[in-house]
Structures are given as structure tokens and as C-alpha cells.
Amino acid sequence: MSATWTVGLIFVSLVVVKLADALSRHPLLLIVSFDGFRHDFFMKRATPGLDRFKSDGTHAPYVRNVFPTKTFPNHHSIATGLFPESHGVLGNEVYDPTVNEVVTFGPGLYNTQGITPIWTLNQLAAQDRYSGVMMWPGGGFSYRGTMPKFHYAWNISTSWETRVDLVMEWFEHTTTPANLVMLYFEEPDISAHAFGPESVQVLDYIGKVDNITTYLHHCLTDKNLLDKVNVVLLSDHGMATVTPQRIYNLTQYVNKAYFEIVDSSPVLQIRPSKGCCTVLVTVISFLFLVTSTAMLGVHGYDNNEPSMHPFFIASGPLVKRRHRVQPFDTVDYYTLFSSMLGVTPEPNNGTYANVRGVLKNPRARK
Template sequence: MSAASTVKLILLLLINLELIGALSKHPLLLIVSFDGFRHDFFTKLATPGLNSFKSNGTHAPYVRNVFPTKTFPNHHSIATGLFPESHGVLGNEVYDPTLKKVLEFGSEMYNTQGITPIWTLNQLAARDRYSGVMMWPGGGFSYRGIVPKFHYAWNMNVSWERRVDLVMDWFSHSSTPANLVMLYFEEPDTTAHAFGPESAQVDNIATYVRQRLTNKNLLDKVNVVLLSDHGMATVTPQRIFNLSQYVDKAFFQIVDSSPVLQIRPSKGKQTIVYNTLKTASRTANFSIYQSNELPQRWHYGQSPRTPPLLAVADTGYAFQDLIEWYQKLNRTLTSNTTLGLHGYDNSEHCMRPFFIASGPLVKSGHRIQPFDTVDYYTLFSTILGVTPEPNNGTFANVRDLLKNPPSIT
């Protein structure tokens, strides 16, 4: 063999080692969330990248997500297997009675004490297990004293391709390769809010993910789960109303945003606020609940953070704050404006997200029955080969998508 041929062979070996030699010895799992991608967008939008994963894997017609059908509660239920009343993220904002303040995105909202997200569970299972969290809501905080080995904070200015490139590097890191990566994209949610769900366009990032997995020699090694947190409904200005038209706004405080408002009446005003809004709800398009009246199926009423009153708009309707939000975008609201909104009752068909999985542990060309968002935690734990913490999920609901599932005891 010539010197040139020897050098070429050595280079090929080094490249191969770079691609596969640094991989974790543990099962590999990539979880990708497309915020606001409704389960039926496949019939409305061109999705060749997603379809490539779908045809080579397993999918469900839809997933039953948690109430409220908003980003923060659902992403945390995906990560923990817990209902919002258990993990405490009841909305994109919450009032904490112990701290006596409204919490927005931050470690206090995520109630990190005693909660074990899947990325934490993975790292607790062995010293050579490493998790990566790319912009996943709630992913950058310390749970049980542990932070993900790799973490990239939320920054929508980072291109989608750059995010994918970074997480691929996490899988093939030379000394601490990740075996679990959570990857978040804010679309089609961001576009759909401003222009309505029918106008939302999904980037070809799924195609890019598949290309990068192929280029890294990872396509047949990484189990990939593509999912969403919620769907989207259409709202027009004619369907927006203000609760203060029924009761004096000085009598209550509103936490969070349409279509689910946490209402905290002023001292001594709860009865009048509730009775007035209850009367109004008989003819207006919303419902009002006291904490002890909340539907049990929402799994929302048993948290210390559960508000005294909860106002929920009917699907396709919204409260005044939606107009205020739109105006902050420096857009002019007209009678022809179409907006997108989510958060409604999780039994609503338009609120349901999608699910696709593929990879070495997943059946190909297979379809399973709809399951619950809280079941993801049991699925992720099984794929990773770790024992889940107590959760609200049911492994039997997702067992059939695996090629060689463990028995159910």
C-alpha cells in the first residue's frame, strides 16, 4: 500500500471514529417539539420532512394534551409525566400563594423541588449519562441539584439549522456524549398567533434533522420523537370581549392570558365577582368556575396554585388581553384580522397535537391509538432504559409502538 493510500485510510478511520466512536453506550433519544403544530396540519401544509419520519416509524392520530392547552404546562407535563396540578405550572403565568406574587418564566414557576424531568432522571441513572436541552421550556433549571450537561437558553434569534447542528454535536461530543437531547422550536405557534392557524408554515427543519442524522451516521442509532404541545384555533375581533363590562375591574386581578384567565378577587369580593360573571356566562361565550367546581378531568384543581376563580372562553373566543397583545406587535386590528389562539378545553379537537416516532427501537410503518401527554414520560424512560419516578402516565398506552417492549407488571 502506498503512503498516500495509507494516509487516506487513516483519515477515513478517524472520520468514522468521529462519527460513531464518541457515542454514548446508552440508548440514544432525540425529542423534538414543534410548538403549536396541530394534529391535522399534515392535511393542510406541505410536510415532506415530517412525513419521512412518519413513513419509517410509528404515529398516532393525535395526542390528548393537558389543560390548559398552553406551552409551559404541556411541555412540563411532557418532560415530567405529571398533570399541571402536580407539577404546578398551571399556565404561562401563575400566582403562588406561598411566595405571594405572580410568577412568570423562571425557576420559581417551575417548582424545581421534588420534580424530576426526564433529562434529570437520565443523568441520575448513571454517571456517564448526559442530557442536552435546547431551549425546551423549563429545561435550564436545577432539579434535585442537577442541571443538564448541555443547555442552550431560549434565543429565537438562533437559527433553526444552528440549533440542530449544536444538538448533533452534543450526541457526538468527544468526552461527554449526550444520550438524551430535547430540542424546541417556536413554530408554527409564533406565526399562527399573529396570522391564524391556517396561514402557519412549517419549516423544512425536519428534513434538515434527518439530513444531519444521516451525515453524522446516526440515523439508525438515534430514536427520534417528533411531537407538539397543543393545537390552534381561529379567533376574529368580533369574538373578543372584556370581563370588565360585566364586573368592576377593581374587584379582581387577572393572571395569565386568553383564553384561560386565573381570577383573584379582591378581599371580600369573591362572591360578587363569581355571581356576576356566572350570570353573564349564561349568555356570553365563556364559563366561570370556582376552584371546587373545576372539571376533574382537567387535573387542575388540586394545586396550591389553583386560583379561586377560573374563566375559560369558549373555543374561538377570547378576552380583551388578546387585543392588547396584538397591539404590542404594532399591528392594526381590523374586522378582517384573523388571529390564532390556544389554551382551550383539552377535549377540543383543534387543541390536539401530533406525535411521530422512529428509530432502532420503534416499529416502522405502524399506527397506535391516541394517548395522553403524561404518557410520554413512561415512553422516554423505557427507551432510555431508566426507571421512571412516580408519574400520572400509563405505559400501556404507548407500549405498542416499541419493537420489543418490556412486559407490564
Template sequence: MLLNIFLQCVFIQFAYTYSNKPILLIVSYDGFRYDYINKASTPTLVKLQREGTYADYMYNVFPTKTFPNHFTISTGMYAEEHGVMGNNFYDPETRKKIGMEKSMFMQNDKAIPIWTLNEMSESNRYSGCMMWPGCKFSYQNVTPTHFESWDPKYDLYKRVDTAISWIMDPQYPANLVMLYIEEPDFHGHVYSPDSTVVENMIKKLDNVTQYLHDKLRKHHLSHLVNVIHLGDHGMISIKYKNILNVSNYLEKNTYSFADSSPTLHVIPEEGYTDDVYNRLKKASAELGHFTVYKKSEIPNRWHFRRNIRTPPILLLADKGYAFDDFIDTVAYYTKLYNLKVGPNSLFGMHGYAVDIKEMYSFFIARGPKIRKNHKINPFNTVDLYSVFANILELQSRRPINTNLIKEVVDKKETSHAVKVIVITVVGMSLSLLLISCAAAITIILIRRQQNMTTAAALNKRFPKSFQQAVEAQHLLEAEEA
């Protein structure tokens, strides 16, 4: 019985295979503003700051929206390099509007996501992508080994379980997992970042974070897995009355819009570029609260201008303002959540200029290769790629920010491969020791039971003649012989 229990324990211990490569789990909370940690009760995230490395905030790329920034995090490129110019945009090469589809991410062959680089580097490296934007497509003819398509109904805790199961996969153990969670962005848009709904969502995400690290401990992975928690952009509240109706200044059939507030891509019909531009300049002068840029006027510091997908005209609303395309979005929210909307009703918005602090996101890292109890200066999301590559011990395809790597990565830490070997050897030694102890105990119990059975048989057979078990045993053995 005892031997069986010990054997089961040994089987459970070695039923899973972990990668002998450094393991990295990247978790993105969409729209998690840099100061949300202090906005609600987040004991887990605060604890992770103490246990690892963190920055007060990260600078995002323009436009400060989900798809451009997630692809920047994944590739280490600005929007003008990787070609994801917004959550949707007009492509003059195909002459159509591009949304969430393969062509959105395929403009630049040199844009190699970190999950692809990981799989390309060695045959025993495996990546997993849980709903990460752009991850379901093939790059360099390589797709991630583990993948889960976007499904907003997919439970957050189940996402964590699935991500960890990929790391523990017995045949293809993932050493890189990208985990995407669409909150608090979604509810932030509907109710504004200043709402109790968002506050409660922040608390829930802290609980999800706790659940993730509890699961790592349960499966004895905390000493092997490096975890990075981050956001792609922030968010700001806007009032319904701050919607700017620019369409009233334009003639129908002379233009089309792409993307969405607070950045609108304006694509004039052929021959109407100057007319549309002048009308929008007039609207800006009369309405205020937004700026009109020709492509050549877009600031270089945004790294947004030098791409064929950059719109001929760009509209950028001031902080706290939106354009009239947002009216349809509010109508959708009203129907979906039965909202009552008035002039002062609050909603959430992001996509503004990169120097607006409310657009900043957060960064926390913890794990065996991460420095402990260490605060670093704010940095740009394009530099995350080199940090990922360094932790994974990959050759980065992008410029390397050596200073940031030194601030985040603990070079004194024992290598992952050595840790795996040590843990395996110790585990096998302990298992053999337990098996030996179990076998010895089992043998002792069997002999004891045999002696008790023999004594009982002798007492029954020779109740008066033999008083000592040793003599009785000799006689019984002679008789049986």
C-alpha cells in the same frame, strides 16, 4: 500518500464518541396542530409516519398552553401536580404573579424532568436541552450537561446542528436531547392557523425535519438515535370581533388578572370574592360565550383544581372567543408586523378545554427501538414520560402505561449497547483492513520506484555491455561493495 488518506479517514471515523446508552432525541414544534401534516406539503413527516410509529393525535393537558404542557411532557404530571398552572399565574404563597422563572417549575420536588432522571441514573448519562421550557433550572441539584438558553433569533438549522453535536460530543456524549422550536405557534397567533403564512411555516418545519434526519444519516447515527417529533397543543382561528369585554362588568381595584385568553385567572381582593364572582356570572349571562368557575366548580377531569396555585375564579372562553386582555396582544402584533385590523381579522388562539379537537397535537416516532410502519390509538401526553423512560432504559418515576409502551417500542430490536459494540468492532476491523491494504500498496509502489531508479542508473552507467537488468544489478552491487 495513500496511507495518509486512509489514516485520515480512520481518524474522522473515530473522532466522535457516541454514548453506549440508548439515545433519544425529542423535538417539539410548538403549536403544531394534529392535522397540520395534511394542511401543507409535508413529505418528510409523512415518510416518517410510514417508517415509524404515529398517532392521529395526542390529548393535551389543561390549560392547553405551552408551559404547562411542556412540563407535563417532561415530568408525566398534570398541571395540578407539577404546579405550572399557565404561562403565568398568581402564587398565593409568595403573593406575586409568576412568569417564566425558576419558581414556576419548583413547587413539587417530586416533579423530576426526564432530562434530570437521565443524568441522575448513571454517571455516564448526559442530557442536552435546546431551549426547552423549564430546562435551564436545576432539579434535585442536577442540571443538564449541555444547554442552550432561549433565543428566538437562533437559526432553526443551527439548533439542529448543535443538538446533534451534543450527541457526538467526544467527552460528554448526550444520550438524551430535548429540542424546542417555537413555530408554528408564534406566527399562528399573529396570522391565524388558516393563513398562508402558517402553511409556509409548516413547509419550513418539514424541511427542518428533513435536514435533521439527513444530518443523522451523514454522521451514521440513524441506526443509533431514536427520534420523537411532537407538539404541545393545537390552535384555532378567532375573529377580532369575538373579543369579550368582561372588565366593564368589574369594579376597579377589586381584582387582578393572571394568565391570558382564553383562560383568565381572576384573583379578587380580600373581601370581594363573592362580588367579583357575581359580576362575572352576570357578564356570562349577558355576553355569552364563556363560563365562570369558582375553584370548587372546576371539572375534576381537567386535573387542574387541586393546587394552591389554582385561581379562586377561572374564566374559560368558548371555542373561537377571547377576553379583552387580547386587545393589548393584538396591538402588539399590529405594531410589530404593521397589520391592519378589522372586525373580521383573524388571529390564532389556544388554551381552550382539552376536548376541543383543534387543541390536539401530533406524535411521530422513528428509530432503532421504534416499531415500523405502525399506527397507534390517540393517547395522553402525560404518558409520554413512561415511553421516554422505557426507550432510555430508565426506571420511570411515574405510573407506567404498559400498553402504550408495547405499541411504540419494538422489544425485538437489538439492544443499543450490542449495536455500539458490533459497529465499533466492524469499524475497527475495516479500518485495520484498509490500513493493511494501504501499507501493502505503498510498499509495492516504493519498491517499483526503487527498481525504476536502479534500472535508469544502470542504463546510464553501462549502456552497451549489459542487456539484462538482472546482470547489471549484480555488477552494480559488486562495484558498490
């Protein structure tokens, strides 16, 4: 019996060593985005999962995102530290006069020339640095001739738990373990658009966001990664309630043949048909009547509007505990991530001084 126990103890020890050896030797960082999670959604219902990360780390009352306050521009600004006019993703879809067509999600929208997202920067810093991108907008394209080592394309059918499980596998990969992973969730944005940010449906998804955050915490704990992985929880934008009195239907006043709608409200991009510009300007100059009775949620407004502001929480071995920082800008994330990863950022529009207070021992940098 003594011999049996000895063998068992040796086996367990070997397993522990193997798991430890599988982790990257570089700082570990997991960045999680919950699309459309407004900064004050924490006030709507209990969020013990999110609160656990908040109390264990650092948070800001809100973050100032970039204009337009939409998904693709803001996720790319988070990843690159650049304003939309610099990284080129000016909206969820735009009209490109060089090709004379509306460009939607794809290589045409994401001009990769001269752009270095954080996942690319990480991999270029050393041969044994590997990045993983789980559905993050813009993560499936080659930048500077480099693709992320791990990539999972957008698939709304993939359960949230499966996404977290795959991310854990990337961190623990036996030969090419990731040290940076970007993880994206599409809610509560979808529900807020359909039912409004004050709806019971959004309350339900705030709970689901909290549940998956709790699941993530459990996974990190069970795998002995909680004190090794730095976790950043954030969102790209907020959401405003749109009442019927604020809904205008352009097609009720102008023939559809006079224009093409490029991108949706509230920053409506309209491409006039030939010879129809004057008509459109005249009609838009007047106040439209109400044409809908639906209660909706909309984002894309001025990034100074409080309802457009997202949230920020960070926790992990590099992050101060039970700490609060002043609001900062979305473009500052790039400098924060670079510092946490121990790499030198490419030129960007962010200011490291705005976020260095998040870290226990911030690196010296301008």
C-alpha cells in the same frame, strides 16, 4: 502513489473510528417539540420532511394533552409524566397566594421539589449518561440537585439550523456525549396566535417546520446517526380559530381597578381586588358584546376538544416502521422515553401499555 493512498485510507479509518467512539454507549434519543403544531396541520400542505419520519417509524392520529392546554404545563407533563396538579406548573403564569404575587416563568413557577424530568432521570441512571436541553421550557432548573450537562437558554434569535447543529455537537461531544436531547421550536404557535391557525402565515410556518425537519434528517444522515438516534417529533397543544363573536373584553364592563388578570384567555385567571368579588361575578354572568374585529388563534380550552390535540411521530432503531398506534396521553410519554433510554421511571401518571406498541421490542413494565 501507492504509499500515499495507503496513508490516506488509514487516516480516513481513524476518523471514522474516532466519531464512533465519541457517541454514548447508551441508547440515543432526540425529542423535538414544535409549539402549537395541531394534529391535523399535515392536511393543510405537503410535509415531505415530516412524512419521511412518519413512514420510517410510528405515529398516532393525535395525542390527548393535559388541561390547561398551554405551553408550560404540557411541556412539563411531557417531561415528567405528571399532571399539572402533580408537577405544579398550572399555567403559563399563576397567582401564588403564599408570596402574594403573579408568578411567571422562573423558579417560582417550576417547583423542582420531588420532580424528576426525563433529562434528570437519564443522568441519574449512570455517571456516563448526559442530557442536553435546547430551550425546552423548564429545562434550565436544577432537579434533585442535578442540571442537564448541556443547556441552551431560550433565545428566539438563535436560528433553527443553529439549534440543530448544536444538538448534533452534543451527541458527538468527544468526552461527554449526550444520549438524550430535548429540542424546542416556538412555531407555528406564535404565528397562529397572531393570525389564526387557518392563515397563510401558519401555512408558511408549517412549511418551515417541515424544512427544519428535513435539515435534521440530512444532518443525521451525513453524520451516520440516522440508524443510531431515535427521534420523537411532537407538539404540546393545538390551536382554535377565534372569531369576533367569541371575543369578550372584560375591561369594557368592569373598571380595571376592580381586578387583576393573572393569566390570559381562554381560561382567564382573575384575582378580584378587595371587596370587588361580587361585582365581578355579576358582570361575568352576562354575555358580553363583541369588542374586537381581529381573527386570532387561541389554545387553553378543554383538552377533549379536537382542535387542542397535538401530534406524535417516532422513528429510529427502537421504533416500529410504518406503524400506527391509537391516541394516547401526554403523560404517557415519560414511560415511553424511559423505556427507550433503558431507565426505570419515577412514579408518574402515565400508562406504559398505551405506548409500548411504538417499540419493536418493548421492555416488560407495568
